[in-house]
Amino acid sequence: MLSPQVTPASLQGMLEKKYDAVIIGGGHNGLVAAAYLAKAGKQVLILEKGAALGGATVSQRVFPDFDARLSRYSYLVSLLPQKIISDLGLNFTTLGRTVASFTPDIRDGKHVGLLVESAGGEATAASFEALTGDRAEFDRWNTFYREVSKIATVIAPTLLEPLPTRSELRAAVNAPIWNDIFETPIGEVLESHFDDSLVRGVVLTDGLIGTHTSSHDFAANRCFLYHLIGNGTGEWRVPQGGMGKLVEQLVTLVTELGVDLLVDAEVTSTVRNSDGHFTTSSKLGSFSSRYVLANCAPQLLSKIADVTEPESLPGSQMKVNMLLKKLPRLKSGVDPKVAFAGTFHIDERYSDLETAYAESYWDQVPTRIPAEIYCHTLTDPSILSEELIAQGYHTLTLFGIHTPAKLFESNHDAVKAEVVSKLLAQMNEYLEDPIEECLAVAKDGSLCIEAKTPLELERDVALPQGNIFHKDLSWPFREDGDEVSWGVETEIENLFLIGAGAIRGGGVSGIPGHNGAMAILELENSGADGKGEAK
Ligand SMILES: Cc1cc2nc3c(=O)[nH]c(=O)nc-3n(C[C@H](O)[C@H](O)[C@H](O)COP(=O)(O)OP(=O)(O)OC[C@H]3O[C@@H](n4cnc5c(N)ncnc54)[C@H](O)[C@@H]3O)c2cc1C
Known part of the structure; x- marks a missing residue:
């Protein structure tokens, strides 16, 4: 037609x-x-x-009863060079987030969490201290990312030029961090730079988004690199309007x-x-x-x-889109407007990530599925109608990792149901208000939640086995x-x-x-x- x-x-x-x-x-x-x-x-x-x-860059009214235009697949922007926006005169703005991430945890039976502000100020330092006992891990964090930024500032401007050679780039970076990112598996690097499993995990997640691999494989290094170099800062920003x-x-x-x-x-x-x-x-x-x-x-x-x-590796993530009538409160008491303003990591300790990879490698749904959650509307409510904004509605996006396409091949719908139910239960471990009570309800009584497996991404948007990068990054x-x-x-x-x-x-x-x-x-x-x- x-x-x-x-x-x-x-x-x-x-x-x-x-x-x-x-x-x-x-x-x-x-x-x-x-x-x-x-x-x-x-x-x-x-x-x-x-x-x-x-393609995978669209906003859609996923829940027809509600005027909420969700970024159905991709949702944050870092890698789009400002030069392309200016060359083409696009009226497209991205907004910074005050919080980079919040990672809830349970230590000695107490609900705690690691807060990382985008600017990494006093609240971040205090959070590291409360979680790990002192500020040493925070100092190591700052040193590591300061070094990584040397790579980002060198590589970002080359991305719109013919490919440089390996030697040219190494000479331009001219710092020991080159060896950490290009010559040593990122898992080894994290083990030598950081002590805390949760801190290691928060760093590592950038190496595992859409990449079904162990932290000891260079596929994780490549994925990590692309997550840290966008526009020379690696900052992930909210696309205004979706x-x-x-x-x-x-x-x-x-x-x-x-x-x-x-x-x-x-x-x-x-x-x-x-x-x-x-x-x-x-x-x-x-x-x-x-x-x-x-x-x-x-x-x-x-x-x-x-x-x-x-x-290529297969796609390995679950994408879950949700519309909420209210944000859930957290068991830790942290304000949900702070906790969900950045990336909310669940079960992404270094040990969780390695275990989940091993289980999924051997065809098992991970016991705990590492996932990250993000609320678009805390930064940019414009994707909701005035009415929904006034009533306190929000969107949540969950990106679950280490759920490769092969897990769904033989019994798709049952495995999908198992994975979604696990993810909700895992979220609820950290929430005072169970997520099911916060989801908006459609006219037919159904909850406003949709999930896409890697195989559904292949069917709906032609991503081979759901690989969000089409194939492994180079x-x-x-x-x-x-x-x-x-x-x-x-x-x-x-x-x-x-x-x-x-x-x-x-x-x-x-x-x-x-x-x-x-x-x-x-x-x-x-x-x-x-x-x-x-x-
Ligand atoms: C769930 C999910 C979350 C993601 N999150 C992010 C994120 O937050 N930030 C980010 O930067 N990236 C993210 N990504 C990755 C990003 O969306 C993709 O890498 C990017 O959209 C790829 O863009 P593209 O134009 O190269 O290809 P695509 O968007 O895949 O478009 C390719 C187009 O080709 C069409 N096509 C395929 N075969 C044919 C054919 N035979 N004939 C004609 N047309 C054909 C397809 O229908 C499609 O429209 C995410 C992806 C997914 C799936």
């Missing part, structure tokens, strides 16, 4: 046109690439499989720039012909272009083009001696991978979209472009 904006006549025009670039997939990276190319005067077509644009605001802005822009957009247009093949042009076939017909940019995952690209399928450099590249090239000339699965992809960043567009514009400017002129 054609979307209302596309008539049979306009579709016919697209089928007859020779595009400069066809983009497979209308996620935010496809839209970013389209915007840069169209601004440079190129004719661009986006073919999106789903009924709407945005994640869908970014896509709304991008869609408006590319439409104004004359990009053609087709939804419900799953691509089934793309082939480079002998004249150098590509024919890209979709449910709505075949389109011709000089370049193809694949915003879909590389595993999916390998099914539609003659490129090798990459190996180091943000090329090895010495490798050819110069933007990290988006494939085995086929003029076919570029510009989604999360590219080198320096992963997350809401627009980086591979930008880099794919730059790779093409560089080719055009060098005269080594694809054959044939756009019509």
